[in-house]
Amino acid sequence: MSDELQENHGKKMPKAYENEDFLQSSDARSIRILSEYYEPLRRLKYYSIRDTVVFYGSARIIPLKQARNEFKALEKRSAERSHQDLKKELDQAKHRLHVAEYYEQARELARRLTEWSLSLKTQQRFVVCSGGGPGIMEAANRGALEAGGRTVGMNISIPHEQYPNPYITENLSFEFHYFFMRKFWFVYLAKALVIFPGGFGTMDELFELLTLLQTRKVTKPLCCIVYGSEFWNSIVNFEKMVEWGVISEDDLKLFHLVDDVETAFETLKSHFEREFMQEREHLYL
Numbered sequence: 001m002s003d004e005l006q007e008n009h010g011k012k013m014p015k016a017y018e019n020e021d022f023l024q025s026s027d028a029r030s031i032r033i034l035s036e037y038y039e040p041l042r043r044l045k046y047y048s049i050r051d052t053v054v055f056y057g058s059a060r061i062i063p064l065k066q067a068r069n070e071f072k073a074l075e076k077r078s079a080e081r082s083h084q085d086l087k088k089e090l091d092q093a094k095h096r097l098h099v100a101e102y103y104e105q106a107r108e109l110a111r112r113l114t115e116w117s118l119s120l121k122t123q124q125r126f127v128v129c130s131g132g133g134p135g136i137m138e139a140a141n142r143g144a145l146e147a148g149g150r151t152v153g154m155n156i157s158i159p160h161e162q163y164p165n166p167y168i169t170e171n172l173s174f175e176f177h178y179f180f181m182r183k184f185w186f187v188y189l190a191k192a193l194v195i196f197p198g199g200f201g202t203m204d205e206l207f208e209l210l211t212l213l214q215t216r217k218v219t220k221p222l223c224c225i226v227y228g229s230e231f232w233n234s235i236v237n238f239e240k241m242v243e244w245g246v247i248s249e250d251d252l253k254l255f256h257l258v259d260d261v262e263t264a265f266e267t268l269k270s271h272f273e274r275e276f277m278q279e280r281e282h283l284y285l
Helices: 005-006 026-046 064-080 082-119 135-144 179-189 199-214 229-235 238-243 249-254 262-275
Strands: 049-056 126-130 151-156 172-175 189-194 223-227 256-258
Touching: 005 229, 005 262, 026 172, 026 262, 049 082, 049 135, 049 179, 049 199, 064 082, 082 126, 082 135, 082 223, 126 135, 126 189, 135 151, 151 179, 172 179, 179 189, 179 199, 189 199, 199 223, 199 249, 223 262, 229 256, 238 249, 256 262
Parallel strands: 049 126, 049 189, 126 151, 151 172, 189 223, 223 256
Antiparallel strands: none
16 A cells, blocks of 8 residues: 555545635536636525626726826826936826726716616615726726716636725625636626727727627617727728728628727616516526
């Protein structure tokens, strides 16, 4: 008998579902994946979260007040002394100030949607949901909370740790390891998605969503708002994709490109009233 077996001989071992070494092993990966399906399912059902409005966008966009303060501080320093590195910092601060408008617009849109949802005769139907982190995600959760509504955050564990923002409703903050399970929960309950400017992660989420709609893997009526034409038209040339024949003209109808909170709100409100205001049985997979 080997030393290891000898050591464990006669010793009561933990049950498989209590064995931490096993649960963290590659052999238990399927169990961990299923856990990221069933644990959120249990909580979402308990709190009756059935219809969400998902906000995507950069984690790096800061609140307007913070951006203004940073810019003013750098302006003061640059007036006192001239330095090339300081000029570069000032240019970056000016850019952060410009894009900070998106933070406030996401916050305002989430607030208006939540106020409208709370005004309905039923329990809050359309709940704002985000990726749970800072930036646009924080802005969306913040606006919904300021309106007095519940709000969901679906965070992801990554090497540069992303911590949940403080505006997520207690017990509706989720922590995922697997990106694909997090994306599943974003889209599964969504009745609309709003995509603000962002980087690789936002691009990934946007194009996966458009692919699901284009290929009819998502068949429910789903409103997709792409917010900020100044940003998006400088990053992605959708019309050129049509010209090159890699997408069709009809594919441009899969989303609405908008530039202000009022248009986004009215587009979403009309979509909800048209498609989802009739009570219907909702099935969880």
